[in-house]
Amino acid sequence: MRKRLFAKNYSPFKPSPLAAALSYLALGFWALVVLFPIFWLVVTSFKTPIQVDTGPFYLPYIDFQPTLDSWHYILLGDLQNDTFRNYGNTIVVALTSSIIVLFMGSAAAYALVRFNYQPRYATIGLFIVCVGLSIVAVLNGVPWQLAIVAALVIFFLLWQTIGRRFKAALSNNDIAFWLISQRMLPPIATIIPIYVLFQQVGLLDTQIALIIAYIASNLPIVIWLMRDYFQNVPLELEEGAAIDGASRYRIFTSIVLPLSVPGLVATFLFVLVFAWNEYLLALFLSSAKAQTLPLIVAAQNATRGPQWWYMSVLILIMIIPVIIMAIALERFIARGLLVGAVKG
């Protein structure tokens, strides 16, 4: 009789009444800390500019008369088209990029955990040299398509010949560190090259550009987080399946992924949130058609100073879908792994 770990109502820690009371106190305090700013946002969204400027009013109907002006302006008034267009873009871009990056990243994380890569210094060095050459060529007027193809060919040739001579190699951990180091450079430094990159392939102001850009920037996070969750999947399960004749791909999709659902869900939430809220790339890669919601939020700070009333409305409508998704997905995080059921 296997005990299911962390089935919904099971927990090894059943707190005593005193501990429970103290816990509720602490939790309640932090809930207050989290919710008060949201409350303030809600209240501000129902105020007129003069009510905001005159001083803090806390309770509608008691302190001040609420109005629907800001909501009307954003959802039904002048900003309506912008709001809905941006909303749609945000949803499509965030969802698509999150799902794709989740699978791509999980596959890579699994590979980093189970396979043994040994990229050689020589290979890497050659690659960088070829990239450098192609950049120099492009800067000197060679059309970029030609430069890239030529660089790839040169790389392949050199790699097969010279590259084989040098054996010193890196390890999985180095690959992993290289991946996460992609997030170290502030995006502001790379925004212009990325803009030019997309401009050359004609993808500016499209949702695809944003999707690709978000996939690229969120991959390292997915890989790093999923590595840890995959390491907790016991090897026996996979070996058993291999003995049964399953291919590597089947093992991954049928065994490993289902067992890592909490980790997958938590990671999905992260990347969704990152893509949903991303500002700088969206600002530059979109101009008219592909704008996303964070742009209008920031845009409420115009020459007259921030327009708090509009901004509050926009922030609120931005977080509502994400909260709903978090509520729906939260149970998956809490379910826990079935790992313990397998022991013995």
Next chain:
Amino acid sequence: MLRGLTRSKLRNKRNATGLLLLAIMCQLVLAACGDPTATTIPATTTAAPATTAAATTTTAAATTTVAATTTTAAATTTAVATTTAAPTAVPTTASLQFQGTEINILTFTGPQIAEPLQRRGPDFTKLTGAKVNIITVPFSDLYQKILIDASTKTNSYTGYVLAPQWMPDFVTPGYLEDLTARIKADKALQWDDVQAFFRDFSSSYQGKNYTIPLDGDFHVAYYRTDVLEKAGMKPPETWQDYLNIAKAFQGKDMGFGPGYGSCISKKRGAQAFWFIYDIAASMIQSQGTAQGTFFDQDTMKPLVNNEAFAAALDLYKETTKYGPPDELNLDVGDTRGLFDTGKCALSLDWGDIGTLALDPATSKVKDKVGTIILPGSDQVLDRATGKLVKCDTKTCPYATNGVNHAPFAAFGGWSGAVNAAAPSKAKDAAYAFLSYMNQPAQSNEDVTLGKTGFNPYRTSQFKNLDPWKKIGMSDTAAANYLGALANSLNSPNVVLDLRIPQNQKYQQVVLDTAIAQFLAGELTRDQTMKQINDGWEEITNEIGRDKQLASYKATLGVVK
């Protein structure tokens, strides 16, 4: 053991995964069609005239025979909204001249500046057939968007509504279309009605016109008429007066709870670098606009290491004592809010407080606001010695009552420009649209509405008090407000904002950071002046002193 996970469960999970992948494919295909309209509302952001007509209460009132100022007139009829086109508004007599042309105008998210463009876009379409898309981005990123779009030859935009101060950086690489010829040929524009300052300085660079002004920008001082009257004080003439008044009212109740003497924006990275020159220029420039305020005209050395600037810094810092405790973090939106809710006795601002004060949704001080030309100084700088000398007929030829005023035309006023790399039909259409926005029939109404962000810039807008009375200004208030603006504009000693290449580095990086550090106490006054001086010299040397000097002289030399 593996049987613990039932096969059906795994299969279900696989099916789910498969479905999910299918969903992604569909989404990708949709997105790849590159047409977000499949999932969203059409991209054109020009709002339907019917819904915005309700918001603008005066569209019906534009025709001068209407006496009523009620909002219902506009709200009930959608047809009326499109009749704002007065007879002289149409650029050409042939209608639907631009049928099939689409223009994209880039500006920053409103409602200021963008709202009138969006409101009048459909009217223009009805007149000429050109489709008008107003694209907006956050204000702080507008400059980069334009520059990167133009310099990488992406050219997504046909025209821009931008700040004339940015012209040197856009004209030199050739991004802006030369509009001189079009303006000359455009009779409907009534170019001579535009105040000389905006005609000859703001919209032109090195002798050619590149922009059409839509908004007039310069600083004035505001005061609470009721409060000063009660105390028997006169509006400030000099900066010392300003300080005295501020001191007298700091902490006093002015009808809305304890208030502050003076509210000036001092936040870093906001507008503080303009406000310091409100004070400094009155001491540095006295011989007329062509003398310039920022640099020495022979050597291009900054005019910041002298007694005048030192005095200005001291004055600026002292106003902090008579202001709100968090004045160091207030930008101009906050100070306007404070003044309009009755918390300040004095303030400095562009023309916005005048119109914002009339709107009951934003103001509690309607009919209590007085406007006056920027306070001046009775001492000015002797540039040879770097010391302050008393004002007399030689040192201050334009002084009034022995006080030298130097109204600062900060920022230059939002103007429309055309992308030189756009297709020629689109360029014509964009020009026509900008001209349409500038023409008296549209402009005269827009400048009276606080929410448009347009301030007056045409002579007729100063002379004709009717539209102002319609929006609720009393006779005295209108005369006072317009009088102050007109005085400032017409002064022979107007200070031109810095318009040499990379002026942003001079003002927004070096000057702004140094002032912020000075106000925060990180630098002493002398260290501040030295830091500004060294910083400006460094930039000038990097770019090339002769080039900058020639540029500087050119921008000053245009004014007759």
Next chain:
Amino acid sequence: MSRREPLQVKTSVQGSPLIEEGLEPIPTTSRLRGVAARTEGVANAVFIGPAIVVVLMFAIFPLIVSLYISMSRMSFVAGGIDIKFIGFDNYNKLLFGSQKTHLLGLSSDVPPLGWVLLAGAAGLLGWGLLRYIQAKYFSIGGLIGRGVATVIVLAGVWLLVQTTLQAPGRPGTLSITLIYVFAGITFQYFIGLGLALLLVQKLPGRRFFRVIFLIPMMITPVGVAYMFRMLTDFGKGPFTPIWKGFGLGNVSWVSDPWLARLAVIIGDVWQWTPFMFIVLLAGLEGLPVEPLEAAVVDGANRLQIFRYITWHALLPVSTTLILIRMIEAFKIVDLPNVLTNGGPGTATESLTLHSFIAWRTLDLGGSAAVAYLLLLVVTFLGTAYVNLIRHRAVEAL
């Protein structure tokens, strides 16, 4: 291309308790036929291929280009962009020239407290070096690396001590960023851990709390920054009556550098604690329960259980989490930008904000130079951290 045994395990954490001793890799390739065998063989490329390609495309090219920009001066001229190579001028300006006090801060005399801190840091680092020399995995290369790292860390501590402790000294953007990162992560981690531990218990209503606590992370960072601007506003913010009640009606946090930094840190902690919380919660939920039950049976109290079992089990997840969060935290820009634009003076300006301000006025070379300095700092700290943790984690298990 050599084919590796698919089941050969080389995980980064040795000795996982879940692998039985003496398990040998089972060759499976002989059981598969034809195409399947070939696709199986390239599985290791297929799995990681897409990710590597995407990252390469977006990593190498912009990195090299922005490195080049950081060593040049960009200007916009007729016909396009003019990039003039100027070598290390931008870096010179930052480290030794006109931007030196902006970046590194203004130093002052070091008070006694500063000497104490410096001595303490030197002692800790020296002890770490000693332990390394005595450890099993000692190597000359490692010693040199650690020696260099020690020197750099000491230099950093010296910089901080010189600029932050006494009046005329003020920290530059580098020090301010370090303060944000370390203070922020410490608070975020411990608050997140506390919340996760509380919510692992069987308490009615915990699902509600779990969702609520996620909210701050879901608001766009620009929005959070404006929200805090609203909350901390002196005239209109909701806390103003409380300040005034305390008699602080004339003191504003915007005028004091440390209070302004505190405001930024509070905003940062509020926003990113959920990140720590949810990862630690998922980690806690995934722990096997048998050891815990056994400990309870043995009579251990909760503190002991936490200290000896839970903490060690959480270590791998925690270390990854802190690394990820540290890398992100160095890029803090929205909060200082919106709250105070880096003010008062330069008191709250982080490195990314420094870079951003330069970028806004088209000093693209200078902006890229600051960004690369940030990259250097983060790379150094990240590498040191990973090395430190990897060996500690191996030892701990």
